[in-house]
Amino acid sequence: MNNMFKEACEYLKPKLEGSLVENEELKKYTTLRVGGPAALFAQAKTLNDIKLLLGFAHEKDLNYLLIGRGANLLISDKGFEGLVIRLGQDFNRISVNIKNATISAGGAITLAILLKDAQKYSLEGLEFVAGIPATVGGAIASNVGAFGKSVCQFIAEIKVVDENGLKVYKANTLEYGYRKGPLKEGEIVAEAVFQLKVGEKGIIKGRAERFFKKRKQTQPLSYANAGSVFKNPSTKISAAELIEKCGLKGLTEGDAMISDVHANFIINKGRAKAADIYILLDVARKKVKEKYDILLEPEIKTIGNFDEG
Ligand SMILES: Cc1cc2nc3c(=O)[nH]c(=O)nc-3n(C[C@H](O)[C@H](O)[C@H](O)COP(=O)(O)OP(=O)(O)OC[C@H]3O[C@@H](n4cnc5c(N)ncnc54)[C@H](O)[C@@H]3O)c2cc1C
Structure with a gap:
């Protein structure tokens, strides 16, 4: 049992109506099927649960992340060193x-x-x-x-x-x-x-x-993905078009691939790591910047630490 979990149990469990666990693998909760463990993972059953959880995070100076369907998240393989909250019954x-x-x-x-x-x-x-x-x-x-x-x-x-x-x-x-x-x-x-x-x-x-x-x-829906990786730079230019024109469709890293169906999607063909997906995201961003002098802004949210090592 990690120390943070012990403290959280003492602080929260007497009043929390939902659940609290430690080291929960987050890949189960993301559509990309990647993401390491959350130090603390809580299911909030009631409004009061949320207040309790936020109060705890504040008091312990802990980062927290509210997770929905996980359809817009790229969570690091190293996981999230804080509190992940999922909404339960009353929501x-x-x-x-x-x-x-x-x-x-x-x-x-x-x-x-x-x-x-x-x-x-x-x-x-x-x-x-x-x-x-x-x-x-x-x-x-x-x-x-x-x-x-x-x-x-x-x-x-x-x-x-x-x-x-x-x-x-x-x-x-x-x-x-x-x-x-x-x-x-x-x-x-x-x-x-x-x-x-x-x-x-x-x-x-x-x-x-x-x-x-x-x-x-138009979308590679038979593979795990998180929708569009980048926002469109304007209503006239699409991120997919720029990435495709850089010749990046089909580029792979491990089991991750820039979709050959839609260039603004990165798919997980099965065993991709978050790090593989992050590398492809970075390559696409750099190549588009080099060729078009446009800096693509990610639409997906990267969570946790992506530094190597
Ligand atoms: C196949 C596919 C197609 C997609 N197509 C589209 C599309 O056409 N248009 C589009 O806009 N997006 C699209 N997306 C992206 C995704 O569906 C959206 O970004 C969606 O908002 C993610 O919702 P979520 O519940 O999964 O949020 P998550 O991915 O779990 O979280 C995303 C962000 O929302 C926050 N959040 C979640 N729940 C709450 C809450 N209750 N209160 C406050 N903050 C919260 C999280 O903290 C996080 O910052 C697509 C994704 C996929 C996989």
Whole structure:
């Protein structure tokens, strides 16, 4: 048992309703299927659990990471020397208000479930998320978008929690942009209310299916990946195009590869290490800079230490 875990048990376990373990392998929680152990890994069952966990992290000066579906994360093979928090039971609730055309969803609800309920009750707007692996919290944190729309455009309000407690933000107070969510440092999405429109079930379903089909045609979905590695430098230039023009499609490092289907995806063909993926990310960034003098900004979040040795 590591010392930090011992201290955490003493501090948290009497009050924590969720679970707490040490040295949990994070590759289980990321879509890239890489990532070493988290020194502490907690599942928060209630809002109070989050407050407790954040309080502990603050008191011990520990880094913490909120993890959703892990669909936007490249976590180091060395893991995370801090506290990883995953949202549990109380954040997995969803309810539909047909009269107002709103859906209220906990931070841990996946976009797949959100979209399924929207379709079930003939509420339209979110079809563009079909096939995007994300939780509501993760989607808001990076303002997930596709096909010209983004998740934050559909928010009526969000409830966030940080060390100081719960806050509610109405839509008109939120600022967000391209792959940039409205959250302030340290805020965790506990719940979001989405404002949709009443539509026709068949049309909504058809639209979602068309978006998903486009995705399947253009993305390497049969391999582990974390979606687009880099943000597009502008609305006119795509990162994929620049990487492809540098001749990098198909470049491999260990079991990681710059996808030959979509150059802005790095895939894990099975046994890739986070370090292999990081090397490819670095090569793509350097080559594009050399050839086009454009510095690509990563869309995926790198977590932990990637220094060699
Ligand atoms: C096949 C594939 C396709 C994809 N397509 C798209 C696409 O079309 N458009 C797009 O925008 N993205 C896309 N992505 C990327 C990914 O789905 C999004 O970035 C998504 O937001 C990740 O959500 P998550 O729940 O997995 O968050 P994670 O990856 O677990 O975390 C990402 C960030 O969000 C934070 N976070 C997570 N939950 C919360 C919370 N409750 N409160 C506060 N912060 C939180 C984390 O701390 C972290 O900083 C794709 C990914 C894959 C694998």
